[in-house]
Amino acid sequence: MLHVVDAPLVARAPAKVNLHLAVGALRKDGYHELTTVYQALSLHDEITVRAADSIAISVRGEGADDVPLGSTNLVWQAAELMAEKAGHGKRGPRASIAITKGIPVAGGLAGGSADAAATLVALNELWQLELSRSELLELAARLGSDVPFSLSGGTSVGVGRGEQLLPVLSRNTYHWVLAFAKGGLSTPAVYRELDRLRAVGAPPRIGAADDLMHALAAGDARQLAPLLGNDLQAAAVTLMPALRRTLRAGTDAGALAAIVSGSGPTCAFLCADEDDAINVSVEVSSTGVCRTVRTATGPVPGARLVTAPHPR
Numbered sequence: 001m002l003h004v005v006d007a008p009l010v011a012r013a014p015a016k017v018n019l020h021l022a023v024g025a026l027r028k029d030g031y032h033e034l035t036t037v038y039q040a041l042s043l044h045d046e047i048t049v050r051a052a053d054s055i056a057i058s059v060r061g062e063g064a065d066d067v068p069l070g071s072t073n074l075v076w077q078a079a080e081l082m083a084e085k086a087g088h089g090k091r092g093p094r095a096s097i098a099i100t101k102g103i104p105v106a107g108g109l110a111g112g113s114a115d116a117a118a119t120l121v122a123l124n125e126l127w128q129l130e131l132s133r134s135e136l137l138e139l140a141a142r143l144g145s146d147v148p149f150s151l152s153g154g155t156s157v158g159v160g161r162g163e164q165l166l167p168v169l170s171r172n173t174y175h176w177v178l179a180f181a182k183g184g185l186s187t188p189a190v191y192r193e194l195d196r197l198r199a200v201g202a203p204p205r206i207g208a209a210d211d212l213m214h215a216l217a218a219g220d221a222r223q224l225a226p227l228l229g230n231d232l233q234a235a236a237v238t239l240m241p242a243l244r245r246t247l248r249a250g251t252d253a254g255a256l257a258a259i260v261s262g263s264g265p266t267c268a269f270l271c272a273d274e275d276d277a278i279n280v281s282v283e284v285s286s287t288g289v290c291r292t293v294r295t296a297t298g299p300v301p302g303a304r305l306v307t308a309p310h311p312r
């Protein structure tokens with residue numbers, strides 16, 4: 001007999017930035033071989049789950065109108081995977097899932113992956129499934145390349161399609177400014193654009209991540225800044241040329257480095273400290289090159305419950 005928690009439960013999961021995103025060969029399964037270094041940021045989505053007769057998704061907050069409410073939403077797929085784990089066939093448990101978006105949609109910050117990771121954590125508790133962290137990581141990898149990292153948080157290297165994680169020694173907190181674009185970019189379209197650019201020329205490729213790892217271990221933002229790199233940046237900028245101005249606005253305002261986050265179009269500016277981040281955010285905001293500017297710090301923990309677990 002499945003025991004279901006009566007009260008609603010809230011879980012939260014972070015956005016991510018790729019400090020290093022080296023895109024390798026296109027694989028037969030349509031994914032690219034990656035070596036990436038993820039850092040989780042203090043910009044979150046929150047998920048509230050309640051026992052219900054059917055899966056129902058509602059969304060509010062940043063870009064809510066652009067979030068699908070049906071089975072294409074990773075949250076829905078996460079709920080189905082968890083219901084399968086709970087057993088009981090077609091009479092398996094169901095939940096209503098309310099998403100509060102703080103992370104922009106289609107922004108290159110893994111917002112959808114964060115929602116899926118938070119759903120796994122919340123339903124594990126709501127349905128008292130007691131799945132281990134490694135079982136949740138396995139389900140996360142089935143949902144999407146970035147979902148395991150959204151679950152684990154911190155700073156990690158991702159290999160394979162990004163879903164196989166290895167921890168990275170990272171000291172200190174880093175201060176970021178995030179510039180949200182007017183509009184989003186589709187991740188598959190950005191990868192396709194990179195394949196096209198590589199077919200017709202030789203877009204820049206970032207090197208190995210060894211020096212970046214040393215900078216993270218030293219905890220030195222100034223050492224880290226010139227080592228940030230993203231192979232998808234050229235493709236994102238080709239699809240959205242306005243990003244060039246946004247990146248320049250960040251460095252002109254005094255950021256140590258400016259990169260496109262993941263497949264974009266969010267731009268991430270690494271700053272020397274909190275005061276610099278505030279100054280950069282004010283200045284970038286005043287240039288009008290982007291829709292919204294936010295400050296964030298990293299690394300932060302991965303998906304977790306934010307209400308006290310139910311007493312057993």
Ligand code: C5P
Nearest residue numbers: 030031032034144145161162187188191
């Ligand atoms: O894994 P996820 O569903 O988030 O990936 C979205 C899309 O991004 C994939 O369908 C693929 O087009 C592209 N992708 C890729 N190589 C990766 C990760 C994602 O080509 N390693």
